[in-house]
Amino acid sequence: MDIQKVKKILLMGNPNVGKSVVFSRLTGANVIASNYPGSTIEFTKGLMRIEGSKKELIDVPGTYSLEPTNTAEEVAVNMLDEGDLIINVIDSTNLERNLFLTLELLQGNTPVVVALNMWDEAKHNGITINPDELEKLLGVPVVPIVALTGEGIKKLLSRLKDTHTPTDVSQSDAEKWIHIGEIIKKVQTIEHRHHTIWEKISDVTVKPTTGLPIGLGVILLTFFFIRYIGEGLIGYVIEPLFDLYTPVVMEISRAIGPGIFHDIIIGRLIDGNIDYVESMGLLTTGIFVPFGMVLPYILAFYFGLSVLEDTGYLPRLSVLADTIFHKFGLHGCGIVSVFLGLGCNVPGALSTRILETRKQRFISATLLAISIPCMAQIAMIFGILGSYGIEYVLLVFIALIATYVSSGLLLNRYIAGESPELFLEIPPYRRPYGKALLKKTWMRVRIFLTEAIPFVFLGVLFINILYAIGIIDTLGTFFSPVISGIWGLPKEAAAALLIGFLRKDMAIGMLLPLGMDPFQLVIAATVLTIYFPCVATFAVLVRELGIQDLLKSVLLMIAAAIIVGGIMRLILLGF
Amino acid sequence: MIHLELTLTNLQPKQKARILRLEGGFGFQKNVRSRGILEGKIVEVITRQPIGGPIVISIDKRNTAIGRGMASRIIVAVG
Ligand SMILES: Nc1nc2c(ncn2[C@@H]2O[C@H](COP(=O)(O)OP(=O)(O)OP(=O)(O)O)[C@@H](O)[C@H]2O)c(=O)[nH]1
Numbered sequence: 001m002d003i004q005k006v007k008k009i010l011l012m013g014n015p016n017v018g019k020s021v022v023f024s025r026l027t028g029a030n031v032i033a034s035n036y037p038g039s040t041i042e043f044t045k046g047l048m049r050i051e052g053s054k055k056e057l058i059d060v061p062g063t064y065s066l067e068p069t070n071t072a073e074e075v076a077v078n079m080l081d082e083g084d085l086i087i088n089v090i091d092s093t094n095l096e097r098n099l100f101l102t103l104e105l106l107q108g109n110t111p112v113v114v115a116l117n118m119w120d121e122a123k124h125n126g127i128t129i130n131p132d133e134l135e136k137l138l139g140v141p142v143v144p145i146v147a148l149t150g151e152g153i154k155k156l157l158s159r160l161k162d163t164h165t166p167t168d169v170s171q172s173d174a175e176k177w178i179h180i181g182e183i184i185k186k187v188q189t190i191e192h193r194h195h196t197i198w199e200k201i202s203d204v205t206v207k208p209t210t211g212l213p214i215g216l217g218v219i220l221l222t223f224f225f226i227r228y229i230g231e232g233l234i235g236y237v238i239e240p241l242f243d244l245y246t247p248v249v250m251e252i253s254r255a256i257g258p259g260i261f262h263d264i265i266i267g268r269l270i271d272g273n274i275d276y277v278e279s280m281g282l283l284t285t286g287i288f289v290p291f292g293m294v295l296p297y298i299l300a301f302y303f304g305l306s307v308l309e310d311t312g313y314l315p316r317l318s319v320l321a322d323t324i325f326h327k328f329g330l331h332g333c334g335i336v337s338v339f340l341g342l343g344c345n346v347p348g349a350l351s352t353r354i355l356e357t358r359k360q361r362f363i364s365a366t367l368l369a370i371s372i373p374c375m376a377q378i379a380m381i382f383g384i385l386g387s388y389g390i391e392y393v394l395l396v397f398i399a400l401i402a403t404y405v406s407s408g409l410l411l412n413r414y415i416a417g418e419s420p421e422l423f424l425e426i427p428p429y430r431r432p433y434g435k436a437l438l439k440k441t442w443m444r445v446r447i448f449l450t451e452a453i454p455f456v457f458l459g460v461l462f463i464n465i466l467y468a469i470g471i472i473d474t475l476g477t478f479f480s481p482v483i484s485g486i487w488g489l490p491k492e493a494a495a496a497l498l499i500g501f502l503r504k505d506m507a508i509g510m511l512l513p514l515g516m517d518p519f520q521l522v523i524a525a526t527v528l529t530i531y532f533p534c535v536a537t538f539a540v541l542v543r544e545l546g547i548q549d550l551l552k553s554v555l556l557m558i559a560a561a562i563i564v565g566g567i568m569r570l571i572l573l574g575f
Numbered sequence: 576m577i578h579l580e581l582t583l584t585n586l587q588p589k590q591k592a593r594i595l596r597l598e599g600g601f602g603f604q605k606n607v608r609s610r611g612i613l614e615g616k617i618v619e620v621i622t623r624q625p626i627g628g629p630i631v632i633s634i635d636k637r638n639t640a641i642g643r644g645m646a647s648r649i650i651v652a653v654g
């Protein structure tokens with residue numbers, strides 16, 4: 001075919017076959033690749049060059065067939081008409097199953113080229129495939145590749161032009177499977193291999209008797225790792241840096257002199273000094289909250305998450321958690337949204353697309369918005385409450401877990417719809433590559449830096465303006481029946497609730513100057529998590545749930561905040 | 576030869592069987608087959624999660640977790 005006429009190339013294939021790694025390799029743009037099915041839930045476009053001309057390459061969510069079973073697969077199938085050419089990425093260690101989608105694609109009218117990925121793993125597992133024979137049988141180019149190392153990628157590109165619009169074959173599904181059986185017999189030989197140590201570990205980590213304690217251990221270990229690294233970075237890197245920075249800011253402060261301009265740039269001095277949490281200036285709080293308090297934990301969290309993702313541990317956790325999540329109307333895959341959501345609620349909300357029904361997606365997204373604090377917020381909770389003792393931090397988490405569980409039980413009961421069972425492929429354990437881990441961590445940290453910091457700055461500006469025009473007082477008085485009456489907090493907390501729409505981390509910081517006791521801080525931090533998602537998450541929820549379901553979801557959030565905050569007040573503060 | 580016809584849910588961990596047929600609607604069958612769970616394949620149960628939780632099976636060295644309702648519509652033969 002004439003490769004010059006090709007404008008858009010699609011990467012299609014089963015989930016977890018390496019499409020996203022191929023995409024990063026061909027475009028140089030980075031997308032998240034993880035060792036579990038359903039890591040890509042949106043299409044991503046990138047640019048590549050073939051024989052001097054620019055092409056658009058599109059990374060598509062994985063799908064087992066052209067009959068979608070969830071929203072992510074729907075995205076994949078809907079992309080089909082967009083492409084002028086399809087690179088069908090196949091997992092060579094799993095050829096038979098992968099060929100079903102290939103035959104379905106060959107029934108369409110877009111030219112296909114087959115990339116036999118994971119060629120290294122196939123060799124390692126004693127699987128031999130004859131690509132030339134497969135090419136003859138399929139009638140389209142077949143090229144073995146190793147996406148991780150780039151082996152075979154050049155060859156793949158050079159073969160794109162050798163494909164053609166498929167000739168019209170109509171095969172029933174049954175005929176396809178028979179056809180696949182014949183193909184497999186001719187092209188594949190498998191040498192018997194004994195169980196490897198990784199296969200044994202795989203069994204141990206998914207059996208309930210051993211898997212559950214291991215799972216608990218992994219979660220605790222991850223938690224302590226994040227805390228240890230986060231605190232270490234703050235103590236040994238961040239604080240020394242800010243010690244150098246402080247005299248500079250003080251100099252600027254003197255140069256500006258008092259006035260509204262000073263309030264916005266430097267903020268209020270407290271006893272003549274800068275207080276990085278309370279001052280509320282762009283150059284003080286605006287810099288310190290994201291870089292000094294949140295970034296260290298974000299770094300540690302995303303590194304830990306990447307390890308869990310790339311080894312392939314998450315799907316095992318999904319299996320172990322399945323029974324519990326069914327009680328909430330979800331299934332085991334719901335835990336993926338929780339993990340991603342603990343980093344940032346935005347990808348957490350997007351990941352609900354791997355769930356099959358509207359009921360599941362609604363519950364999963366609502367529970368996420370209600371009771372999963374993002375890492376930025378968690379870091380601030382540690383920063384603010386940690387100094388009173390870790391038990392106060394623990395109280396917040398216990399309240400949130402209790403909220404998650406009880407809301408889940410209720411939603412499962414009252415939301416109409418189906419909650420299908422878990423049906424999940426468990427990929428083999430893979431050794432995470434150091435470079436890939438660091439790259440992935442950096443990608444996510446960069447998203448935090450580029451998307452969070454403007455909002456923090458906006459928040460600082462906003463709060464200064466609000467204070468200047470005196471609206472906070474009015475708002476506080478208006479909402480005081482709830483804020484003071486029900487939650488037992490000072491009415492000035494209204495300012496934090498307002499800023500919480502923009503950035504929850506900053507909102508937590510704003511609780512500090514209010515002179516609350518630690519129990520009040522616990523209540524305020526919990527309520528700040530529950531009452532409403534931040535604007536970035538809200539925007540995603542609009543798209544994923546639709547206006548009507550979102551309104552329902554928001555009412556639930558507000559109700560949950562009032563009830564949970566009220567109960568906590570009764571328990572912690574009394575009347 | 577005596578064939579004992581069972582469903583996947585009847586198998587105990589470490590037990591192996593051959594898949595005979597799938598029962599259920601077109602969509603269910605297609606979904607199951609497209610994951611490599613095919614008639615004629617040898618399936619081994621790795622573990623069964625407690626309290627009606629999913630069953631983890633292995634086919635061609637690939638593990639899949641499948642809910643019991645679905646598993647009960649997969650008919651297998653042992654021995
Ligand atoms: N050994 C080996 N591993 C690979 C290769 N290509 C990809 N992987 C790994 O396979 C896993 C899945 O890769 P992804 O690129 O996320 O797969 P995907 O097809 O985009 O998956 P979905 O987005 O879930 O559909 C990752 O852990 C990769 O590191 C390869 O050629 N060899």
Ligand SMILES: [Mg+2]
Nearest residue numbers: 019020039040
């Ligand atoms: Mg992907």
